[in-house]
Amino acid sequence: MWTAFVVAVLFLLALQLVLSNVLRRGGVAPGARFGWLNKKLVAGVVGAAVVLGLLIEAIVIIDAGTVGVVKRLGAVHRELAPGMHAVLPLVDRVVIFPTIKKTYEASDEPGQSRADFPDVVISALTSDGQQIRVGITARFMIQPGMAPWILQNLGTERDYVEKVVKTEIRGSGRRVPTKFASYDLYTKRSYDAQQALFDEIVPKSAANGLILDELVLRNITFTPEYARTLEEKQIALENITTEKNKLEQEKIRKEQKIVAAEADAKSIEIRQAALSKNPTIIQWEFVQKLAPNIQWGILPENIVPLVNVQRIGAQK
Secondary structure, eight states: OHHHHHHHHHHHHHHHHHHHHHHHHTTOOGGGTTSHHHHHHHHHHHHHHHHHHHHHHHEEEEOTTEEEEEEETTEEEEEEOSEEEEOOTTTEEEEEEEOSOEEEEEESOGGGOOSSEEEEOEEEEOTTOOEEEEEEEEEEEEOTTOHHHHHHHTOSHHHHIIIIIIHHHHHHHHHGGGGSOHHHHHTTTHHHHHHHHHHHHHHHHHTTTEEEEEEEEEEEEEOHHHHHHHHHHHHHHHHHHHHHHHHHHHHHHHHHHHHHHHHHHHHHHHHHHHHHHOTHHHHHHHHHHSOTTOOOOOOOTTOOOOOOHHHHHHHO
């Protein structure tokens, strides 16, 4: 109704100026300016201004990405979709809820966060008693059709963020790390902690008319002393892994040599067996290895072949 009152005041001021000019030009005495005619006009203009204000209050436009919840005389009445709607002035009040996704973020520097609802970082303990600081970013939205229930049971957007989103994320952010050792959170098992957080918060959000779209474990910070210890441990483990890999490679090389030696021995054994069965194989191999310019033929038994080495050299 404030709009109606503002419109009425503006009309009265404009009317006062108009009437003053008219009466001044007509030569009417100043004391007569507020005669019965003047009062009747003022009453009419005020009435018109009030009616106009009521008409303005009766029209509600809901923007895209939001819904409106009508409270009639204090009771939750109905939900309004985006678009133009008519309500009862002086009786209905419309509370706007966003339907787009919003972000909550707990970080070391909430003042520099671009989240819709920034918050301070979460302090927690690991299963082995180490103090850590947990940064979390979550994206959420209200379930379709649940705005009236949320208004009835939780309140406005600021209320349900404080009572559900913030409470559940910070509670789980302290509780879940106690199930993990500090070294686990320092390594890739931090993704397991992130999933455990998400799985714990999702049903609680759904029970309160909200959808937890995504949750990211942004960073886990250890005390400086313990962080150095974890880093040294990680380096030592990497060195051990490197040495194991070297040993495995050396073992593979030895196995390859053994396999090659066994293959050679097997080959020799096969050749010996073949030679014992067919001695002419030696003569065949001898012939195969002769120079291409050497002429040869089959000699009588017990004749030693003679090779003219000088001739071979001259031919080369």
